[in-house]
Amino acid sequence: MIVRDGSFDVVIAPAPRVAHWPSIGVTTLSKECSRVGLKVGILGENGIQVRGLIPQMGTGGVVIAQDQQHRIHRLQTRALVRVSLPQEISDPFPGSRSQGLLPVSTAMRVLKSKSIRLDQTLVILGTGNRALRLGSQYLEMGAKEVVCIESNESLWGKKKIAGWEVEQRRFMSTGGKIIFGTPLSLTEKGGLLWDLRVQDTIGVRILTVSRVISAGPFSHELPFREYPAGSMLFEFTQHSGEVRENDIEGWDLELNSSRFVATRMIKSLITDLGHDRDRIDSIFKKSKQKLRSRDSHLDDPFVVEYEGKWIKKETKTQIQKYAGVPKRLHQQGLMASVECFEDISCQICHERCPESAIQIVKHGVRLERVLIEDKCTACGICVKACPSRAITLINEPTDKTEARLVVPVATHHAKRLKTGEFVTLVNRQGDRLSQGRMMTELKTEVDTEFPGVHLIEIQTPSHLVNETRQFKLVPSLGDELEVTHTPLDQTIEVSLDGNKRRVRAGISVTQALFELGVARELDVLSCPDGSCRLCQINVDGIKRLACQTEVHSHMHIQLKKGIQAIESTKEDEVCACLGITRGEVESRIEKGKLSSPEQIRASTHVGEGRCLGQSCIPLFNRILQEKGVDGSRWVDWRFPWSEWVVSRGISE
Amino acid sequence: MLNYGVVLVGTGVAPLIAASHFISKGILCTILNPEVDFFLENSELPFRPMHPRVSNLKTQSQDLKAGSLESVAKLLQPEFPGAIESWSPLKSQTPGFHDPDTVHLRARTRLFLKSLKFEKEWDQIEELYLKAQDAGLNSQVLEGAKAVHRFPGFSGAQSNHYRAVSIGGLYDVDLIRYRNELVEYVRERLGPERILCGVSLSEWLDSGFRVYHDQQMKTIRSPEGVVLYWTPRMNSWIRCASQSLPSPKGVRLWEEWLIQSREFLDPSVIGVWEDLIAFSDYEGSPPRDLVSRNLLKVFKPSTLLTWTKSSGFPLSLPYANSETLSSLSEFCEEFLHWERFSISGMVTRVLFEWDDLEQATLLGESDSIVLVPGSDGPLDQVVSQSLKSIARWS
């Protein structure tokens, strides 16, 4: 067996299942470090998969990676950054480990593949930015109903991180619902439907759902930690999407964090920075300052208050006073109303406006968007470009009873509209207000760039133009959803444990099983690249990774124990692989007054099962926190991130 | 100011055992741990390795004597706050109450297996067989199938190329439980202000030191005395204390691999093959169902590296390199006859080795500072060294 040795100053490596690679934080880290002459290795590409890290006494460690030929690479590094996904597994409840519940990253991935039934309710556990944004996306794709469940209302104040108000507005005005309650159980109903029982203040309600998506607990923690302190071993959480527009806050958070971590690493790896010193210092300071100010608006969040369905007078005045909202010229014609009140780092509207009509101005410590009314030509580009749908065009003539409003509408809904038809106007939180009329679709120069958004002009009663922010079709005109069936010629026949089934052509085995409603516990983690290695399955007599194998006609898929729904898990199971419950972990902590994560993990064995902790370590971490054990800075560096298979004959 | 009593500085079992002893004698003490907890350095071994690489002819007799279940039980029990259960494949359990969750001392059979090819090395093993008999341990020479099929995880067919010496009645302890119960007990008795973790040394004073703990500078003075349990992690403290130190024979790196197995792993046997020690990994007495956690643990001691005062640690210790991996794959594929194997975990530790554990243990002018060699290594050695080090106070 040949082991290839290598050595680096900095190795950046993906933990299993990261959403995309390399993300902005990774490229930034590597750029900053190589610029000062450090040797940087980014793993995770070209079929090289990281198997684990062995921390070294002192600093850094050894990274073990395997390439496609199963050759082993042993890389010595002085500093390591492991990039992983944010937490997204829900607190366990019976059924929560079934196929009925998907982590949010998986749900985002299958969004485009249309594997989830949209004609039934979709539930998201969580009400943070990520949860709400995903909810809005599903609604815009035509989901019948999306409900976000908040089980810890006390967190709401804190959730109002920048951009939350906008996301919540988008979600609720497009028809999303938020309810408060705790999920009790999830049971399979058949036909890709599940029953979710939720306890709320009134009682237990049962929702029939097409899937439950878990968005994980909300956290204000900075997305990186070094453990142990001074070891140069960092864990870094991936918050960005593939493009900045998908999640600006996440993107900028990752960007600033990576700058901060990079400069910190540089400072300790290089003693004499020479002429780079000032530059590095300044990046360090700037990023630190930006990370600090991230929560600044928390002291003074923007909250829209209502009286019934009407905005309260004080809020109304507050909105009217806001610099992005037009004061005069919207009485004469259409004009942008930039209703993005919080101090967020997004400046897309400012960048995109061809007339420079939107300026970003520092107001105290905050950045504000200011509309220069004389310049705005109501071209609509900003409305299309705003990723949070926070901009509308309004025209509110003083002398008429009718006003005009242009709102962004997703294609799915827009294509069903007819000029002149009546629509139901809804406010910022989705309440029905009154009726209006669809006038026309506004065309812009950037239509090809944003095919998913249409600008629809509606006529509203004058007094409602500032309340209305979306509309719905009047139900009588056909609110039903067509369920799309894949035409027969686009499906193929496979055999599942000897039974014939039809699945869509061109999809992966994981997805096919998923669409057939076959419950394989660990498939729900559904990674994009086979890095978690948990979905192994017997296909045509060979073991393969289900997520990396495309279905073909007459494929034989052999499930281990036949088609089987996962039984409800134990009430409070933490580590499903080994059947360790929350109660056991807690009593261990209490009995022993244990105070170190290392010790608790070692003595409970959480994370030593088949999935190597991928589904339980995040939960375990949360239990620690609840129990007052300081695990916030702890990273489980135990060797395996994933199992490492060495087979006869393959390795040299 | 808090009276710290005797100050015990260390990272693992050694300071805990001393504290437990002091508690029972009513002597005041305080533990300082440079690590964040008592698990991180992980410097004890669950048994006497008895590995040709580690123990030479000189130490073997001693290892056999000290490593027997009876003598270890006698050593551990008095200082241990709870019950210690014993498990042996030969004896059925005595009637009465047994706590399945407590620390277990297990009598596992050591199986030294050799291929018939290596005639020379066999002599050494035979020597061991005789010594074990002298020590009153149940030892046997096994041939062919009898020898090889007892090896945990062996799934080959050809078995007449082997012979083995098996020695019964040597101890093996579940270390995690042992440490756990000790920490729990000591923490409860000493209270949070007398058991400080994550302490870093700032400077030595005449009878104590200034340390940094919990974001504060603290001055720890102890007229009663200071005991330093020398494990590799303690180096920086110890080197600050004195330049004239006794020196260990060397440091040895131990690799500890966890391998998923599909084969039956005999829980009562610890197999020794070439440079590896392999055994089924479990806590307590052997679980009935060995399927859910069917893990083969493999210890691989590397060669001894000389430890010099000036250089301190050899910086790049050779772990998980091609040598190790080749020997693992040879072991799993050629010897155990597994088609493929999956590695699910690996940790390393660095342990000191000593020629003479009785070496000078006093530091500085006054004799109030005691330096304890042998605070890492097999559990029984750690415990007895720890107890020896505090004899003067009791």
Ligand code: SF4
């Ligand atoms: S509508 Fe056009 S001109 Fe007006 S602010 Fe938006 S992009 Fe600029």
Ligand code: SF4
């Ligand atoms: S594009 Fe403008 S209005 Fe929309 S979120 Fe960004 S800054 Fe706010």
Ligand code: FES
């Ligand atoms: S749930 Fe798989 S190891 Fe814990």
